[in-house]
Structure formats: C-alpha cells, structure tokens
C-alpha cells in the first residue's frame with residue numbers, strides 16, 4: 108500500500124523534478140573547479156528533494172490498484188471508505204473536453220455544476236460517458252505532503268511508540284515530530300520524534316525511511332541528545348523490515364556505551380499490537396542495562412498485507 112501511494116505521489120511532479128535535476132546538473136558541471144564543495148552542495152540539493160509537488164496533474168489511483176495492493180476486495184472497500192472519511196483520498200473522475208481534447212480530473216464536489224474546460228475555457232457539454240462514471244482517487248493534501256516529506260514513517264512510528272508505551276505504568280502525554288534542542292553553548296540537536304511521558308521524562312527517536320540512511324553522526328547525535336535529556340534510552344526507527352536492515356542499523360543496538368539504543372523496524376510498526384518487550388515498564392536504568400542483550404522484539408509473522416486485510420475486516424477503523 109505504501110509503495111502504491113509513494114508511486115502515485117512521485118508521478119505528480121515531473122516538471123518540478125526536472126527543475127531540481129537541472130539544478131543538480133549545474134552543480135555537477137561546476138565540480139571541476141572544486142569537486143569537494145560541489146559534492147557537498149549536490150548532497151544538500153538531493154536531501155532537499157521531495158518526490159512530488161502536487162498541483163493539477165496529481166496522479167490518481169483506481170479501486171483495482173487499491174484492491175491488488177491490499178490483496179482483498181472487501182478489505183480494500185473498508186480501507187477506501189476510511190481513507191475518504193479522513194480526507195486522505197479524494198474521490199473524483201476524469202473528464203475530457205470534446206472541443207479541445209483537454210483531459211482533467213475533477214473532485215465529485217464539482218461534478219454537479221457546469222464544468223469549465225481548463226484548455227479552452229468553455230463549458231463542457233458532455234463531460235461524462237453516457238452509461239457510467241468511473242471514479243478515481245487523488246491523494247489528499249495531508250497524505251501527499253506526508254509522503255513528499257517522508258514523514259509518513261514518523262507517523263507510523265509514532266503510532267507504534269504510543270501503543271508500546273501506553274501499556275507501561277507511565278502514560279504518554281505527547282508525541283512531537285521534529286523537535287530542536289539547543290544547549291547553553293548554542294549547540295543544537297534534533298529529535299525526529301520526541302516522546303513526552305507523564306512523569307516528565309523525554310525520549311528521543313531517530314527516524315529513517317531506509318535503514319541505510321542512518322549515519323554514524325546520527326548515532327552520535329542521538330547519544331548526546333539522550334544524555335542532554337537525562338534519559339538512558341534512545342530509539343532508532345526505520346521503514347525497513349528486519350530482513351532489510353543495513354548493518355549500521357543493527358550494529359547500533361549492540362554498542363551504546365552509557366546509552367541504551369533500541370530499534371524499531373517495519374516488523375514492529377506493521378504489527379497491529381507492537382510490543383518492544385519493555386518488561387511492562389517505560390525503559391529505565393533498572394530495565395535497560397547498557398551493554399545487555401537486545402530484548403526480543405515482537406514479530407508480525409507471515410504476510411503483512413494479508414494480516415492487514417484481516418485486521419480491516421475484523422476491526423472497524
């Protein structure tokens with residue numbers, strides 16, 4: 108499902124992408140005089156790239172694609188109804204001007220009124236097929252932006268953290284994406300997700316789309332932030348499954364010195380009831396001895412999509 112949504116989002120901004128690609132090409136072309144500076148600039152440009160920019164050409168998806176992604180027609184209907192209610196997807200249809208052949212997608216809210224063609228600025232006389240009105244769906248702005256900024260993984264991870272920690276004795280009172288901290292010397296560190304507990308404890312989480320994106324500096328910064336926060340625990344989360352994890356990601360958990368590093372992968376956040384085995388308590392020094400073995404994490408055995416489809420059919424969203 109995420110692959111499908113990413114694919115649709117990426118298809119919405121090709122002109123935007125070409126503009127960014129041209130900017131990168133210029134930097135590469137200038138690399139002869141100062142290769143190191145050019146490489147640093149190119150890396151910066153690539154980091155700033157988002158996969159889409161929306162607009163009128165937003166790609167649409169149809170029920171058949173959703174159904175194939177979920178693997179179950181009934182479950183796909185349940186998910187689609189939920190996604191529409193939450194404005195994650197907008198329902199509409201494609202129309203074509205008989206006069207200038209301009210094709211466009213319009214939301215259902217506009218279909219009852221006289222439709223003006225984007226191409227020739229005249230009313231469409233026969234915008235629909237005479238016998239059917241095939242619906243298609245466009246990503247809502249909140250979902251499109253979450254995918255564009257890769258913050259969809261922040262949200263999925265936040266849900267998992269909330270479920271995990273709410274089973275402990277201390278309650279979660281806040282989950283905040285992208286929180287900057289600055290010390291008295293002006294040094295700045297960022298928590299991708301910050302968890303605030305009822306007792307005032309703060310837990311920082313580093314989130315990566317792909318586990319390969321975790322760098323040694325990320326680990327060092329997370330350790331320092333954990334010390335700033337006076338919390339021995341830091342969480343590294345990513346969009347990969349356990350089988351896909353990069354060596355740097357798995358090895359991060361095995362060495363942490365005075366900081367206890369925990370991992371949270373797709374095997375955790377895809378689980379309907381994730382459980383990081385925190386021994387029923389929010390991680391404190393008595394539970395998380397630095398250097399101890401990583402406790403076994405919950406696994407969602409088998410096919411994630413099939414389990415998700417079952418969940419959709421058995422629980423109301």
Ligand SMILES: [Zn+2]
Nearest residue numbers: 204207224227
């Ligand atoms: Zn027209």
